[in-house]
Amino acid sequence: MNVKELIYDELINVSKPERYIGNEYNIIKKNWKEIAIKVLTVFPDVYEIGMSHLGLKIIYHLLNEESNILCERAYSPWPDMERLLRKKDLPIFSLESGRGPKEFDILAFTLQYEMSYTNLLTILNLAGIEFYSKDRSETDPLVIGGGSIVSNVEPVAPFFDLIFIGEAENDLVNIINMYYNLKNSGLKKDKILLKLSSLPGVYIPTLYNIKYNENGTIESIKPDNEKIKSNIKRQVVSDLNEAYFPKKFLVPHMETVHDRATIEISRGCTKGCRFCSAGITYRPTRERKKEKILKLADQILKNTGYDELSLTSLSTVDHTEIDSLVKELINRYQEDKISISLSSLRVDKFSVKLANEVQKIRKTGLTFAPEAGTDRLRKVINKGISEDDLYEAVKAAFTEGWSTIKLYFMIGLPTEKKEDLNGIIEMVNNVLKLGKKIRKSSNKKMKPIWINVSISTFIPKANTPFQWETMIDRKELKKRLNYLRKNLNKKGINFSWNDEDLSLLESIFSRGDRRLSKVIVNAWNKGARFDGWGDHFDYNLWLKAFHEEEVRIDYYLRDRSLEELLPWQHIDMGLNNEFLKNELNKALSYETTDECRFNRCQGCNICYNLEFDLNVIGNDYNVHKS
Amino acid sequence: MFIRAEYKKLDQLKYISHLELMSTFRSTFRRTNIALKYSQGFNPHIIFAMSQPLPVGMIGYEEYFDLELKQRLSLKEIKTQINTKLPNGLFVNDIIEISDNEKSLQAVVNTAKYQFRIRFNKKHIDKSKIINNFIKTKDLTITRYRRNKDNRKINIASMIHTGKIIEGNIWEFTVSTGSSGNVRPQEVIRALNHYTNNIIKKLSLTDIKRLGLYVKRKDKLYKPTNSKVLKKEVK
Numbered sequence A: 001m002n003v004k005e006l007i008y009d010e011l012i013n014v015s016k017p018e019r020y021i022g023n024e025y026n027i028i029k030k031n032w033k034e035i036a037i038k039v040l041t042v043f044p045d046v047y048e049i050g051m052s053h054l055g056l057k058i059i060y061h062l063l064n065e066e067s068n069i070l071c072e073r074a075y076s077p078w079p080d081m082e083r084l085l086r087k088k089d090l091p092i093f094s095l096e097s098g099r100g101p102k103e104f105d106i107l108a109f110t111l112q113y114e115m116s117y118t119n120l121l122t123i124l125n126l127a128g129i130e131f132y133s134k135d136r137s138e139t140d141p142l143v144i145g146g147g148s149i150v151s152n153v154e155p156v157a158p159f160f161d162l163i164f165i166g167e168a169e170n171d172l173v174n175i176i177n178m179y180y181n182l183k184n185s186g187l188k189k190d191k192i193l194l195k196l197s198s199l200p201g202v203y204i205p206t207l208y209n210i211k212y213n214e215n216g217t218i219e220s221i222k223p224d225n226e227k228i229k230s231n232i233k234r235q236v237v238s239d240l241n242e243a244y245f246p247k248k249f250l251v252p253h254m255e256t257v258h259d260r261a262t263i264e265i266s267r268g269c270t271k272g273c274r275f276c277s278a279g280i281t282y283r284p285t286r287e288r289k290k291e292k293i294l295k296l297a298d299q300i301l302k303n304t305g306y307d308e309l310s311l312t313s314l315s316t317v318d319h320t321e322i323d324s325l326v327k328e329l330i331n332r333y334q335e336d337k338i339s340i341s342l343s344s345l346r347v348d349k350f351s352v353k354l355a356n357e358v359q360k361i362r363k364t365g366l367t368f369a370p371e372a373g374t375d376r377l378r379k380v381i382n383k384g385i386s387e388d389d390l391y392e393a394v395k396a397a398f399t400e401g402w403s404t405i406k407l408y409f410m411i412g413l414p415t416e417k418k419e420d421l422n423g424i425i426e427m428v429n430n431v432l433k434l435g436k437k438i439r440k441s442s443n444k445k446m447k448p449i450w451i452n453v454s455i456s457t458f459i460p461k462a463n464t465p466f467q468w469e470t471m472i473d474r475k476e477l478k479k480r481l482n483y484l485r486k487n488l489n490k491k492g493i494n495f496s497w498n499d500e501d502l503s504l505l506e507s508i509f510s511r512g513d514r515r516l517s518k519v520i521v522n523a524w525n526k527g528a529r530f531d532g533w534g535d536h537f538d539y540n541l542w543l544k545a546f547h548e549e550e551v552r553i554d555y556y557l558r559d560r561s562l563e564e565l566l567p568w569q570h571i572d573m574g575l576n577n578e579f580l581k582n583e584l585n586k587a588l589s590y591e592t593t594d595e596c597r598f599n600r601c602q603g604c605n606i607c608y609n610l611e612f613d614l615n616v617i618g619n620d621y622n623v624h625k626s
Numbered sequence B: 001m002f003i004r005a006e007y008k009k010l011d012q013l014k015y016i017s018h019l020e021l022m023s024t025f026r027s028t029f030r031r032t033n034i035a036l037k038y039s040q041g042f043n044p045h046i047i048f049a050m051s052q053p054l055p056v057g058m059i060g061y062e063e064y065f066d067l068e069l070k071q072r073l074s075l076k077e078i079k080t081q082i083n084t085k086l087p088n089g090l091f092v093n094d095i096i097e098i099s100d101n102e103k104s105l106q107a108v109v110n111t112a113k114y115q116f117r118i119r120f121n122k123k124h125i126d127k128s129k130i131i132n133n134f135i136k137t138k139d140l141t142i143t144r145y146r147r148n149k150d151n152r153k154i155n156i157a158s159m160i161h162t163g164k165i166i167e168g169n170i171w172e173f174t175v176s177t178g179s180s181g182n183v184r185p186q187e188v189i190r191a192l193n194h195y196t197n198n199i200i201k202k203l204s205l206t207d208i209k210r211l212g213l214y215v216k217r218k219d220k221l222y223k224p225t226n227s228k229v230l231k232k233e234v235k
């Protein structure tokens, strides 16, 4: 049934109807009748966010390269669209063929942000699919998930039949084919899932039993029987140069978050910031070679017509060939007025120099992330920059003519004291002063100086050295925020921060376990939707849900003892168990850890446990052996 | 080289806004092998302009844009190149060359023809009597709703030029459009409704199509690509 056709003319009554129309240039519409396996990828947020997600684009094109697989897309309906669909008793539909989720063999969700969990339920519910894997029937599509938050997916694990742990490029097609063949051979779903569970990276949540101690902590996480693997190992792409990368990107009509061509120039980051989960779960760093990037750039720009090319990576400037790459790209595309953008900058002069090359004429603003206010606290989090590094970097930026600088800080970090907050205030003030001084003596026509200060709340994340730490208390968080706000309230400074309650909820989920799934369902029933969107988030509704389900919030915010069994223990990131503990100890004694990429191996063991070809990732083998 | 193109925007893309349509065209041009001309300055952009915006939700059959190219190419070549790179739902019908000092589309286009799929609140009505009386009425005062401004009363009678029934409930009107007098299609419906005692139901924009945009000279309608209204013909 073509649902899209049925309600097409009524889309005029919903906000941003172009979210639901598809027909983008480069859209892939395969013949439904001729293709055996049908996969619907679902992004649990609105179109303009989902369309900016690189991982999903890779999957969409990768699956469609297969002649026996058809892959279509759906995104979350905005509440007004959800109402329209309910009024008409219709499911959300794919943008390609307009069909509802139930007509597909597989629903593949991107799991990217904890606050989109309720949206996931909306899509299942509109499709008439039960929330919990165990309640679904044989005829329902297989509900799978994967993405960047799989390092702890436990709060939503009961909703999934299968979750893929790690980078899916190499394995996904195989899993899909195997599922289809087993299904066709007449096997029941539980038998199929049992068979699939032996594939690398495949996590079947229902096959693992969790036992709890009387005090609520986890006693054990054990598979149903000995034949099932006890740990699910993260899968990785070892050579980015060999990895699949799409060349015919979809070109949305609607303005999306990142309206530009994107090339992932490297994956992973080994700088070792201790609050960052991506810094562990994407280890080690793998680069795409310059030659490869240039070739991709050429094809992608020609196929899309974009006038901006973004080089993305967790740490763009750290690509070993970034300097010559940027020069070459500018050379090639100057005439076609294609601008180059860098997704992240380091706090140093080199970054400013690069930024200056790509933004020669239009200087739109620069972002630096010192993250903490004192050298001491930056040592705790292993952000290896000093106050002077920041001043040098911003000085270079102001001198080149930038007038707007954005600074990222975190509050609520372990060991944070009043002097760290004062440190933030002082640094911001000094940057502002520096800017004003340089502007006065500058012969460039500089606009008035603006410092945009963006404060986010530190959230202890799974698979980081801080996974055992306390989440800052709500009252204390408000107090510290108010203190900063009061002291940074002056002309020339823009102050923005994360919603405190939202941070709290996010932190509950980021270290949560399966008992939270019923809270999510409860909150959804009460109307929770798009929780990540400030104006839709209703904290009281969540409080009620926790209360009704008798789940204690403080249990999830507390610090964990080093011996405690953590809910994600069975998901194997490839880490040496002792590494995170060592890092935590070093943090608390203000010791830093060097980046392993160009120095000595720091012993996280990921390169060995995940069997990386060290030549390919560009690390020196001898260095690793030491 | 300057070109003027007539295109259509169909059902598949009727929900994209004027700004989105502009960026869709720009990326389309960039996908072709046509050498494009860019403006000078800080923020160079393709030299490209469109006719009056088509409201979101409405199909348009004869819409226009002007574009400057860096190098000469045959009109046939340009048309094929653009059409192969356009997304489904957009199609260039025709391209002509214009001189470099031609007046802009928004300056010359002053008339639009709309087709309505009318729905009635009553059965047994004399449709032709309604439309004939309506066209003859000298006072069609409606309230114009303006974004971020106060509403205003306005008489649109002189700006509704013709109206006829194509068959049954398919009605066509030509009205003024552009800076020197503009009638929105919904306003025609509101006026109809008001001056016929509410026998017509409220219409959605998806019930309306824009059949074409014209340059009106002495009661005659010309396409903006017609040599009669162009300053100078270019061969």
Ligand code: SF4
Pocket (backbone or CB within 6 Å): A270, A283, A284, A285, A596, A597, A600, A601, A602, A603, A604, A605, A606, A607, A608, A619, A624
């Ligand atoms: S194993 Fe060593 S080199 Fe590899 S990521 Fe871990 S610390 Fe770095």
